[in-house]
Ligand SMILES: Nc1ncnc2c1ncn2[C@@H]1O[C@H](COP(=O)(O)OP(=O)(O)OP(=O)(O)O)[C@@H](O)[C@H]1O
């Protein structure tokens with residue numbers, strides 16, 4: 001286990017720092033269903049921001065709007081202080097934002113290595129790559145293996161296996177590995193441990209901490225309160241399409257958080 | 268593709284993935300696993316058995332002249348089936364491939380013979396028309412988000428009508444055409460078996476498309492889009508762009524099919540391609556490509572086209588009525604789709 005050095009110890013971010021990613025008053029409707037009703041959010045460098053909330057509270061919708069999977073009807077998103085408009089997931093990728101969606105977004109028939117590099121395949125060197133557009137299968141397999149072992153995912157050794165032959169947890173590991181491999185600015189994880197066993201869940205939590213230690217902020221959606229309270233610096237509580245409160249593990253207990261989440265208590 | 272022997276991973280004490288594969292102990296489920304990984308296996312087996320059986324039933328079947336005839340009979344539908352494979356891999360279907368091919372062949376012939384343009388310009392005109400047809404299908408599928416089945420059912424009728432209006436229903440004979448247009452019908456000999464340039468052209472197309480599908484990013488994206496559109500979109504693939512390029516590529520392949528057709532029948536006839544729409548789908552399905560998209564190979568399609576050709580030819584040599592050929596092809600389709608369903612059950 002890696003030791004976290006003292007300088008980034010958990011706690012409220014230093015107030016002088018500018019947020020990397022902000023959302024202001026996002027609104028997203030699906031027909032008559034209001035998915036997001038004026039939600040704002042700020043993500044600071046080197047922090048883990050957890051988003052919690054009941055089913056249908058708008059957590060996934062919020063991060064989809066932040067990562068180009070959906071386009072918000074209203075509101076504004078800034079990255080490094082500059083307004084951005086992500087119309088497609090690749091726009092967010094280009095800006096260094098990687099996401100594990102709740103649906104995982106893996107292609108079942110393609111193998112593990114192909115999935116890791118889907119949409120940004122490595123090309124062969126020389127004419128084979130530039131003229132014949134050949135992808136570098138060997139190179140991608142090698143790097144996929146590397147990424148997976150860096151994550152400590154030992155249940156996935158053969159990267160030539162089609163993803164459809166993997167268990168739910170292994171698929172999730174593939175999606176997480178892809179985000180960790182390419183996320184250079186922000187990593188967003190929508191319930192990344194939902195299908196994982198205890199050991200694998202702990203690995204993902206460790207990964208979240210490792211990313212934070214590398215200075216990459218993480219947005220983590222989870223229903224698992226102990227996990228959230230273990231890794232989060234701040235907690236955004238989503239309720240009925242709105243942000244009910246933003247708290248910290250120091251300022252509130254788990255019981256408080258659940259009470260706010262369910263509306264039993266005001267923040 | 269080596270499978271390590273089943274051992275518990277010493278580092279973690281966990282069983283690794285390879286063991287999970289080998290845990291499927293019954294021979295049947297293991298067979299299913301292999302067929303799932305290599306979908307071209309079953310058509311290859313069927314083709315070999317069919318050739319042996321028909322060869323035993325009638326000694327003329329294996330004559331060089333007859334084998335040559337089979338390849339020629341397969342050339343046009345085999346080419347159309349390449350276009351069909353690309354579209355079916357994206358979980359689409361194209362009912363209009365035959366109609367586009369015929370329209371393109373009439374344009375090639377008329378531009379050259381009636382309008383007196385150089386034959387190369389005729390071929391280019393045929394290519395442009397086929398590309399435009401592909402672009403229309405692609406536009407309706409990607410922009411208006413209509414199901415490909417409905418789109419191509421509609422455009423099938425449009426293209427058939429356009430062909431008849433444009434040609435006045437008249438056939439252009441090969442004798443009236445410049446040599447370039449009927450070049451695909453000229454033959455060369457390999458080991459006593461005559462092949463036409465059209466057959467060669469078809470094989471070259473198979474090699475090119477097989478290379479593109481397996482070696483380029485675009486090929487992977489075609490599979491990914493057919494497999495799960497939303498997953499592909501979230502992974503950062505422009506789904507519409509991939510679909511549009513598939514329909515355009517199909518158009519280009521159909522224009523080549525038109526050229527092969529002119530050489531094969533030594534004519535351009537507006538009534539030529541009515542069976543070819545469905546025959547191309549038959550070849551793809553028998554070749555092991557899944558109608559649900561995302562799974563299959565182009566070589567399976569070639570095998571599928573050859574199987575249909577071999578069955579039709581073999582049954583007619585055996586003296587069976589043409590209706591029994593149709594019957595046999597129908598049975599093959601149902602079998603192929605059943606096998607596909609069975610194979611897909613591997614996915615838990
Ligand atoms: N594509 C869609 N079409 C229609 N309604 C949608 C769509 N996506 C989300 N919604 C609606 O928006 C609301 C918020 O959904 P969202 O998926 O963001 O919830 P969530 O907080 O992620 O829930 P969960 O914990 O179950 O994942 C729900 O009422 C949902 O029905």
Ligand SMILES: [Mg+2]
Pocket residue numbers: 059060061102190
């Ligand atoms: Mg959700």
